[in-house]
Amino acid sequence: MKSSSLKDLYVEQLQDLYSAENQLIKALPKMVEAASSDELRTSIEEHLEKTKQHAARLEKIFDRIGEDPKGKKCKGMEGLIKEASEVIEDDEMEEEVKDAAMIAAAQRVEHYEIAGYGCVRTYATLLGDREAAALLEQTLEEEKEADETLKSKYRAAARPLGADLSRQPSAADHLSWPTR
Template sequence: MSRTTTKTASIARKPAQRSRELMSNSKFHELFMDELKDIYWAEKNLVKALPRMQKAATSEDLKDAIGHHLEETKIHVARLEDIFEMMGKKAQAKKCEAMEGLIREAQRGVDDTEEDSMVRDAGIIISAQKVEHYEISAYGSLRTLANVMGHADAAELLEQTLEEEKHADSLLTEIAESTVNDEAAAE
């Protein structure tokens, strides 16, 4: 066997050598579990925060989008619980400092703007998109880690959530660009 063929065969075997048994006790697996706990906390706290954002919104389109995403977020929590179960662990949250800050910032934005104002709605959209971008990053990274470890079922669930987060972000952009931003600028 040539040196190139041996090297190629060695590279091709590496993913197969990464069995669940070896990965479940690795630092890489610990990183995955730590990030899973982080996003679990984030999602559970979004379930509490989204109704406040929905109530503060003026635009019916924005209220509907937030309400729809609230229902999706509840599903995201359940999916994460399924992934914990797949990993043989009880679902456990670890405080997500980033999400706590994003939620606090969103509430401050609501508190600092007038009720029934499109400026407030523009601020809510900005805050919501910051949250979505954080979640897109988290779910994309978790999906990648799950794939590397051979957790295809977990990766599939994470991919579903990732696509829903991307869709929510796109919808917020559409609402901002179609009505909210122009109306807010005119106030």
């Protein structure tokens, strides 16, 4: 589809998110199986249920605007899931390292979704669809909450690996000035 108007762009981006959510619905059970920690397994199972709710909200929006949710395959999510699958399939990786890597992969997914839902919420607002904007805002907030949960899980998963995560890194930690 070629976006020639804001509404076209809105529909295209909604279809992209719908595809992303449905790809996740298929991929998350594999992450549940691969997780070594009960806490991580439970967290992924809970996120799977939220993901199903997000897809249902998108279907409700598509019904409201009279558009088909299936029109686009989300290549971004496809790539993120492929990267996560490589972690899951790595039999040489230690369990704790694999859990930490899966959490990192899940965070990448959350950031992708946060960006997408932020955009479509804005488009819905600009198009005057307050009900859709409210539904999209609800999902956006849930994605942000999931990201915060993943941050704390990553800290917990990284501790046994010897990481000192007692402080947040600053931008200066990443700078390297040449010395002469």
